[in-house]
Amino acid sequence: MSVGLSDELLAFEEAIRDFAARECGTAEQRRELGDGSSEGHNEALYRRLGELGWIGCCLPERYGGAGGGALEACVFLEQAALGRLPIGAASVSLIVAKAIEKFGTEEQKAEILGAACAGEPLAIAMSEPNAGSDVGALACRAVRDGDAYVVNGQKTWISHAQRATRILLVCRSDRSGSKHEGITMLLLDPKAPGVEVRPIDTLGGREVNDIFLEDVRIDAADLVGVEGAAWTQLMAGLNFERLVVAATMLGTGRRAFEDALAFVKEREQFGRPVGSFQALRHRIADLATELECTRLLVYSVARRTDANPGVQMPREASMAKLKATETAKRAAIEGMQMMGGYGYATEYDMEGHLRKAIVSTVYGGTSEIQRDIIGRSYGL
Ligand SMILES: Cc1cc2nc3c(=O)[nH]c(=O)nc-3n(C[C@H](O)[C@H](O)[C@H](O)COP(=O)(O)OP(=O)(O)OC[C@H]3O[C@@H](n4cnc5c(N)ncnc54)[C@H](O)[C@@H]3O)c2cc1C
Numbered sequence: 001m002s003v004g005l006s007d008e009l010l011a012f013e014e015a016i017r018d019f020a021a022r023e024c025g026t027a028e029q030r031r032e033l034g035d036g037s038s039e040g041h042n043e044a045l046y047r048r049l050g051e052l053g054w055i056g057c058c059l060p061e062r063y064g065g066a067g068g069g070a071l072e073a074c075v076f077l078e079q080a081a082l083g084r085l086p087i088g089a090a091s092v093s094l095i096v097a098k099a100i101e102k103f104g105t106e107e108q109k110a111e112i113l114g115a116a117c118a119g120e121p122l123a124i125a126m127s128e129p130n131a132g133s134d135v136g137a138l139a140c141r142a143v144r145d146g147d148a149y150v151v152n153g154q155k156t157w158i159s160h161a162q163r164a165t166r167i168l169l170v171c172r173s174d175r176s177g178s179k180h181e182g183i184t185m186l187l188l189d190p191k192a193p194g195v196e197v198r199p200i201d202t203l204g205g206r207e208v209n210d211i212f213l214e215d216v217r218i219d220a221a222d223l224v225g226v227e228g229a230a231w232t233q234l235m236a237g238l239n240f241e242r243l244v245v246a247a248t249m250l251g252t253g254r255r256a257f258e259d260a261l262a263f264v265k266e267r268e269q270f271g272r273p274v275g276s277f278q279a280l281r282h283r284i285a286d287l288a289t290e291l292e293c294t295r296l297l298v299y300s301v302a303r304r305t306d307a308n309p310g311v312q313m314p315r316e317a318s319m320a321k322l323k324a325t326e327t328a329k330r331a332a333i334e335g336m337q338m339m340g341g342y343g344y345a346t347e348y349d350m351e352g353h354l355r356k357a358i359v360s361t362v363y364g365g366t367s368e369i370q371r372d373i374i375g376r377s378y379g380l
Pocket residue numbers: 092123124125126127131132133134156157158159160208359362363364365366367368369372
């Protein structure tokens with residue numbers, strides 16, 4: 001179903017699709033690039049996408065981007081995930097770049113947006129062992145000392161911190177107010193003395209990390225926006241953040257569907273393709289319908305975000321994130337069931353789709369939290 005993209009965006013979609021088919025169309029190519037492996041991000045390939053100008057599709061031209069917005073980001077991320085391009089760090093890098101675009105100084109924009117467009121991975125560190133869904137409980141401490149902040153604490157679950165050239169660190173600079181006051185954004189150099197990035201082993205491999213910070217000095221010039229105002233700054237980026245996850249998981253969900261469809265057309269039991277049994281045909285029909293609804297929702301929210309850049313849409317942005325991630329998870333679980341034992345084998349892609357999808361309802365705000373936000377928007 002068409003989501004009403006312009007000719008230019010349709011051409012962009014096609015270019016990404018062609019690139020993905022050429023570069024990682026076969027299982028062997030994907031294995032060589034490391035997709036489905038413990039890394040999920042191929043740095044050389046990501047830089048090539050930077051050279052093509054695709055990563056900066058949603059960033060301003062003066063910093064190396066193409067000047068688009070949320071719509072362009074969604075097209076890029078959906079198609080990249082659909083084509084299985086192993087660029088796991090793209091979403092977080094774009095989230096960081098957008099925060100800098102909104103709140104950074106001119107120097108920060110030149111550095112960080114330029115780096116993002118060129119294909120350098122960036123990371124964002126909010127979560128802590130005792131501050132997950134309750135982000136406002138974060139305790140990592142930043143104390144001003146002359147022309148620097150001295151930071152102590154721990155961050156956890158930080159995606160792609162092991163390869164990030166800069167990390168947007170969200171920490172507490174003042175404890176006197178409410179929990180949403182006194183939070184500050186700083187740009188951290190992960191190679192600075194006192195920083196230790198330690199990988200966490202997960203079902204998805206090594207994509208997340210603990211970060212330990214001990215007396216780390218961060219130059220005051222690396223303050224992003226206003227000291228103590230990071231909560232408001234984070235809220236201002238929520239539409240984009242939710243959409244970035246939604247578009248990526250829409251692509252993954254569509255890929256799980258396409259792989260399952262190809263399999264059930266091909267695989268024969270009882271003398272006929274298994275997809276011709278009504279039990280599977282109806283499943284395919286339901287999934288196709290869910291994915292179309294999801295796609296319409298995601299692109300509609302992207303358009304509204306671009307049309308009203310200053311307006312926060314917590315209800316709609318949460319709906320897009322909730323729907324896309326839950327649908328991708330369902331597509332992968334159903335896909336695995338429809339492929340029988342083959343869906344479980346690492347020789348096929350379905351188990352990788354499942355590993356990607358299953359955690360997407362946790363990061364970026366869990367499904368429970370998204371439902372809470374949506375419910376509250378109705379006055380509950
Ligand atoms: C793969 C992965 C990548 C991640 N990447 C990043 C990153 O790059 N940067 C970053 O800062 N963080 C990152 N995170 C952290 C992620 O945002 C948190 O894991 C998430 O917000 C949930 O926090 P938690 O794991 O502490 O779970 P908890 O908050 O402890 O929640 C446990 C359970 O309780 C439920 N729950 C909690 N509060 C409520 C409530 N009020 N109402 C109803 N249910 C509730 C949750 O939905 C969940 O089911 C990542 C996590 C993962 C797994």
